């Protein structure tokens with residue numbers, strides 16, 4: 123049976139969705155051809171669509187679900203919390219336990235505040251950096267993704283000189299200076315004469331397909347920021363729990379502030395995000411130290427630190443800490459198997475492609491240039507082939523986002539057999555598409 127024959131109900135749902143949701147989806151990035159599948163169930167490494175088809179998932183809830191879909195201890199903890207109430211609108215002990223655990227995990231986190239999303243975390247971190255330094259301008263790396271906050275919604279997609287969204291005023295983005303990833307000299311050059319409050323980046327560039335930092339780039343940035351009294355912000359919304367202690371511990375570079383999201387809220391829940399970092403910077407939020415509102419940086423929000431998300435986040439973080447010696451080597455092993463397997467396939471067929479990633483994430487790039495920054499990821503990308511791979515995988519029981527970026531996210535629920543099946547599919551695809 124063909125793909126469209128097998129996914130008829132998804133098509134019907136999508137047709138209805140288009141009537142009420144712009145583009146037929148809740149988030150544009152979730153659209154793919156011929157229509158987005160309507161997912162009704164998820165468990166471990168798999169998801170099921172409304173027609174009953176099973177897929178091995180390599181998107182894992184936008185990377186949040188490092189312990190797999192529908193992870194039982196989280197579900198149990200959430201049920202327990204629901205008995206007492208998910209949200210009170212007051213200080214709760216779950217939030218305090220959660221905060222302590224965040225500070226235990228990240229070397230740079232002396233204090234933390236919860237946010238409702240990664241986007242919101244970045245918004246508050248930028249504000250905090252401006253409040254602390256008294257400077258307006260910020261450095262943002264080309265191609266890096268930090269969510270939809272105005273000041274960071276610049277040079278997200280290629281070509282970088284186009285507005286990343288309509289509705290942004292010149293004032294909202296004019297203080298955002300664009301910087302090249304993995305090019306320290308380039309960064310130095312572009313910040314000449316600029317008085318920056320902060321530089322923000324994904325330590326491993328997730329947008330574009332998981333491009334790791336090269337040649338001590340992060341260390342170089344740290345030194346540069348120290349030299350110029352610029353705050354360094356790591357957006358660890360994806361990387362925070364993909365390494366023990368986050369990318370900051372893995373690469374041995376302490377940022378001043380960190381933004382978190384996804385996994386920090388227990389893998390599945392809205393209200394998942396955080397800002398954390400140096401106590402002297404975080405204290406700019408503190409109303410006890412700064413009783414006058416005009417002398418502090420605002421942070422808050424109705425659902426921030428609600429007991430349900432705090433409890434779920436705590437359970438996941440505790441589990442990652444308790445089983446770190448088993449979880450992370452396992453994830454690394456899976457990731458390595460995938461990356462090495464892919465390289466072997468491309469070499470075998472003499473096929474022009476690059477493999478990127480680290481730990482539990484990897485990307486396939488059909489490009490002529492080695493992807494090392496925003497430009498090289500996109501400039502010569504073969505979009506037709508990238509999209510064809512996505513469709514091919516869907517037809518063979520593998521799902522991921524997005525069709526235009528072949529990047530893949532693993533969880534502890536994935537198995538070596540699943541990786542081998544994935545590799546066999548890539549092999550078949552390349553064999554069919556080699557000139």
Ligand SMILES: Cc1ncc(COP(=O)(O)O)c(C=O)c1O
Pocket residue numbers: 184238239240241242244267268269270324328357358359360383384394395
């Ligand atoms: C690195 C990074 N920062 C920020 C965000 C935004 O987080 P959220 O979607 O929770 O607003 C994302 C989301 O994909 C992300 O990957």
